[in-house]
Amino acid sequence: MxxxxxxxxxxxxVPELSAKQRLQDYAVGVFRTLPSRKGTKKAIKSGRICINxxxxxxxxxxxxxxxxxxxxxxxxxxPSIDVPLTVLFEDDHLAIIHKPAxxxxxxxxRFTIENALSFNxxxxxxxxxxxxxxxxxxxxxxxxxxxxxxxTAKAVMxxxxxxxxxxxxxTYLAVTIxxxxxxxxxxxxxxxxxxxxxxxxxxxxxxxxxxxxxxLELVPHTGRRHQLRKHLSFLGNSILGDxxxxxxxxxxxxxxxxxxxxxxxxxxxxxHATIRIKAPIPKKFEKLFPESLVN
Numbered sequence: 001m002x003x004x005x006x007x008x009x010x011x012x013x014v015p016e017l018s019a020k021q022r023l024q025d026y027a028v029g030v031f032r033t034l035p036s037r038k039g040t041k042k043a044i045k046s047g048r049i050c051i052n053x054x055x056x057x058x059x060x061x062x063x064x065x066x067x068x069x070x071x072x073x074x075x076x077x078x079p080s081i082d083v084p085l086t087v088l089f090e091d092d093h094l095a096i097i098h099k100p101a102x103x104x105x106x107x108x109x110r111f112t113i114e115n116a117l118s119f120n121x122x123x124x125x126x127x128x129x130x131x132x133x134x135x136x137x138x139x140x141x142x143x144x145x146x147x148x149x150x151x152t153a154k155a156v157m158x159x160x161x162x163x164x165x166x167x168x169x170x171t172y173l174a175v176t177i178x179x180x181x182x183x184x185x186x187x188x189x190x191x192x193x194x195x196x197x198x199x200x201x202x203x204x205x206x207x208x209x210x211x212x213x214x215x216l217e218l219v220p221h222t223g224r225r226h227q228l229r230k231h232l233s234f235l236g237n238s239i240l241g242d243x244x245x246x247x248x249x250x251x252x253x254x255x256x257x258x259x260x261x262x263x264x265x266x267x268x269x270x271x272h273a274t275i276r277i278k279a280p281i282p283k284k285f286e287k288l289f290p291e292s293l294v295n
Contacts, residue, residue: 145261158269175258
């Protein structure tokens with residue numbers, strides 16, 4: 001069987017240089033579809049950048065006169081599954097889908113959002129269209145809401161850059177346990193890294209079991225794992241239904257986690273249109289706060 005050669009996306013001729021540079025430093029910004037340092041380093045490590053036809057490595061020296069070649073990503077061997085998803089926005093470059101609870105975004109399991117994207121999104125007509133659209137960020141297994149997807153190599157790189165530069169506005173809704181302030185800032189470090197979240201209380205109702213249930217609007221200003229869940233637990237106001245961070249005796253079972261990725265807002269990196277997409281609020285939120293939620 002003949003092995004299919006990978007497709008060349010871009011080539012770059014290195015001009016005369018005043019001083020040699022490492023490939024991981026020189027290659028940043030020289031390829032149109034790799035605008036970020038993180039994306040460039042990832043492409044080198046995955047073997048997608050060659051120097052004069054040979055695979056390049058991050059520590060290789062570039063002295064001038066070399067030809068750099070960028071190849072398309074290798075085709076994933078992951079399975080595709082036909083599972084219906086709600087598409088909130090889509091064009092040739094990106095999409096925003098509604099992630100249901102109880103589904104992994106990606107990973108080694110068969111039943112993931114990533115494996116279902118090809119069946120739910122239209123094939124991009126752009127020349128660098130991905131065979132498998134790629135999630136740009138993550139939502140926890142029990143979390144619902146808006147998830148951003150890249151459909152082309154260029155879009156994935158540009159969207160990753162937006163996230164790195166904190167230019168994607170993410171707003172969550174959560175129901176928390178116990179009495180708490182109307183608004184606040186949480187800056188407790190997570191995994192020894194600086195972390196910042198802000199919250200605003202939209203409504204509160206009394207509860208015999210939990211003292212009070214609060215409907216919060218949350219904004220994560222950093223991107224740590226389980227950030228909102230950990231920060232609210234640190235305050236003593238864990239998210240209702242959180243199996244990891246609820247205090248003993250205060251775990252509501254059978255209803256899932258009351259955390260919803262409600263809003264994504266950003267400037268489209270290709271069309272420059274303002275994108276502002278809201279994900280429908282789960283009915284379990286509306287049952288607790290019927291007068292406070294207007295989608």
